Amino acid sequence: MSQGAVALVLHAHLPYVRSAQPGSLEEDWFFQALIECYLPLLECLEDAAADPNRSPKITIGLSPTLLSLLSDADLKRRFPAWIQSRLDLLPKADPRLRDAVDHLTITMQRHLQAWKACDADLIGRFAALQRREVVDLLTCGATHGYLPLLRQHPEAVRGQLRTAVREHQRLIGERPLGIWLPECAYYEGLDQWMRDAGLRYAVLDGHGLLHARPRPRYGVYAPICSRNGVAFFGRDSEATLPVWSARDGYPGHPSYREFHRDLGWDLPVEDLQPLGLDQPRPLGLKLHAVTNQSAPLEAKHPYSPQVAAEQVRLHAGHYLQERRIQLEQLKQTMVADPLLVAPFDAELFGHWWFEGPAFLTELFRQAPDQGVAFTRLRDVLNQAGQLQLCDPCPSSWGQGGFHNYWLNDTNAWIVPEWERASAAMVDRCSRGVGRERDLELLQQAARELLLAQSSDWSFILRAGTTTELARERVKRHLGRFWLLIKAIETGDELPDNWMKDVQQDDRLFPLIQPLDWAQVGS
Numbered sequence: 001m002s003q004g005a006v007a008l009v010l011h012a013h014l015p016y017v018r019s020a021q022p023g024s025l026e027e028d029w030f031f032q033a034l035i036e037c038y039l040p041l042l043e044c045l046e047d048a049a050a051d052p053n054r055s056p057k058i059t060i061g062l063s064p065t066l067l068s069l070l071s072d073a074d075l076k077r078r079f080p081a082w083i084q085s086r087l088d089l090l091p092k093a094d095p096r097l098r099d100a101v102d103h104l105t106i107t108m109q110r111h112l113q114a115w116k117a118c119d120a121d122l123i124g125r126f127a128a129l130q131r132r133e134v135v136d137l138l139t140c141g142a143t144h145g146y147l148p149l150l151r152q153h154p155e156a157v158r159g160q161l162r163t164a165v166r167e168h169q170r171l172i173g174e175r176p177l178g179i180w181l182p183e184c185a186y187y188e189g190l191d192q193w194m195r196d197a198g199l200r201y202a203v204l205d206g207h208g209l210l211h212a213r214p215r216p217r218y219g220v221y222a223p224i225c226s227r228n229g230v231a232f233f234g235r236d237s238e239a240t241l242p243v244w245s246a247r248d249g250y251p252g253h254p255s256y257r258e259f260h261r262d263l264g265w266d267l268p269v270e271d272l273q274p275l276g277l278d279q280p281r282p283l284g285l286k287l288h289a290v291t292n293q294s295a296p297l298e299a300k301h302p303y304s305p306q307v308a309a310e311q312v313r314l315h316a317g318h319y320l321q322e323r324r325i326q327l328e329q330l331k332q333t334m335v336a337d338p339l340l341v342a343p344f345d346a347e348l349f350g351h352w353w354f355e356g357p358a359f360l361t362e363l364f365r366q367a368p369d370q371g372v373a374f375t376r377l378r379d380v381l382n383q384a385g386q387l388q389l390c391d392p393c394p395s396s397w398g399q400g401g402f403h404n405y406w407l408n409d410t411n412a413w414i415v416p417e418w419e420r421a422s423a424a425m426v427d428r429c430s431r432g433v434g435r436e437r438d439l440e441l442l443q444q445a446a447r448e449l450l451l452a453q454s455s456d457w458s459f460i461l462r463a464g465t466t467t468e469l470a471r472e473r474v475k476r477h478l479g480r481f482w483l484l485i486k487a488i489e490t491g492d493e494l495p496d497n498w499m500k501d502v503q504q505d506d507r508l509f510p511l512i513q514p515l516d517w518a519q520v521g522s
Contacts, residue, residue, distance in 0.1 A: 055368075242315075
């Protein structure tokens with residue numbers, strides 16, 4: 001890294017949307033992410049790693065709930081049929097979309113074959129890339145809980161972090177050293193609980209470093225170290241905006257694939273009935289180009305894969321050129337080697353921006369000629385000398401760096417519910433249980449509490465999309481939590497088969513430890 005480097009950081013996460021019902025919205029949520037993001041991302045990284053002329057380096061956070069979905073045997077079994085049902089619909093598209101149909105058919109078939117070839121073990125493929133030092137795998141909060149809003153009971157934060165580390169180690173095969181803090185949200189003292197869980201570094205929004213005390217001498221262009229011995233990296237807005245912004249960045253280019261126009265809206269209902277649908281809805285089959293961002297969906301032009309591929313090549317070259325210039329300018333004013341940290345939601349690459357994985361492929365292909373090096377966060381720390389000691393500033397990667405997207409008039413009602421349940425959990429876990437049956441109930445109560453704390457539900461309530469689903473999920477998990485706690489306290493029997501059904505629905509975190517919620521200091 002003699003002239004500095006770029007650290008791409010992807011946050012791969014889905015809430016625990018496991019559904020026993022084929023054809024459900026939750027199933028679509030997961031399977032679309034598989035075919036559009038996770039499989040293409042693995043293909044990109046594995047192909048780049050196999051090329052001796054390229055040196056791909058990237059940091060990827062895999063949330064524990066996503067890992068649970070990726071390891072679920074039922075979902076693995078159902079995925080091929082879900083893909084085939086979409087492939088069967090593609091020939092029904094308008095003949096004028098033939099090039100887009102053929103391209104999407106070939107792409108989906110290729111990823112399906114890769115899925116079968118690895119026996120649906122995507123986790124194993126990510127772990128193998130880490131062993132080859134291509135990827136640095138981070139964890140996240142166990143259920144992506146928004147940690148600043150859980151701080152009233154530190155044990156709730158500890159439960160999120162320790163459960164995450166334990167689950168990561170169980171499924172990946174080694175303990176994580178770094179974490180993608182949910183929503184990049186930080187509060188004073190969180191580093192104490194990160195260190196408690198064995199976590200040594202994280203990414204913050206730029207505000208977290210730029211307003212740290214003392215202010216870092218290199219701003220966001222070098223990591224800092226907190227007084228509790230945890231390193232923090234800051235997001236660089238110049239390195240992220242061209243990729244992140246659909247309006248001003250690359251994804252909004254007229255040649256790229258339009259996200260909102262979907263074959264599921266265009267086909268007659270009778271064509272959707274074999275999928276168990278009685279009304280139109282998006283199916284993940286998108287065959288039109290952005291064309292003009294202000295144009296109505298019905299005015300979108302057919303998607304041309306060849307034109308889009310050429311534009312990807314040009315955009316990747318432009319991105320690398322801009323980063324090289326940025327690094328050269330920073331090097332003139334820094335003693336240390338500058339670092340550009342570019343964090344993104346992984347689902348941007350492939351799901352929201354279809355060409356995203358191809359863009360990454362082009363970055364790794366063109367980087368040697370452009371004189372730009374990529375690196376992983378753990379490699380930066382392994383090579384760095386002593387870091388500047390600073391206290392990070394409370395922040396998030398929400399608008400303005402504040403917490404208000406997850407605490408506002410649409411979702412604030414959840415916070416006192418979390419606090420009341422967390423207090424009951426801390427009390428119960430601190431007192432312990434005397435019967436094996438009660439330990440099983442307490443373990444399930446911990447799962448339900450974690451699931452209720454997912455920041456995704458707060459986000460959805462604020463965004464105004466599928467709000468009934470979000471509200472129902474929070475109430476369902478909290479309702480189950482209180483029934484379990486009551487059964488422990490009173491010794492009353494639960495309704496017939498109730499516990500079996502709940503464990504079937506929410507069957508994640510098999511190594512969960514209620515002692516993680518025991519009162520701090522007890």
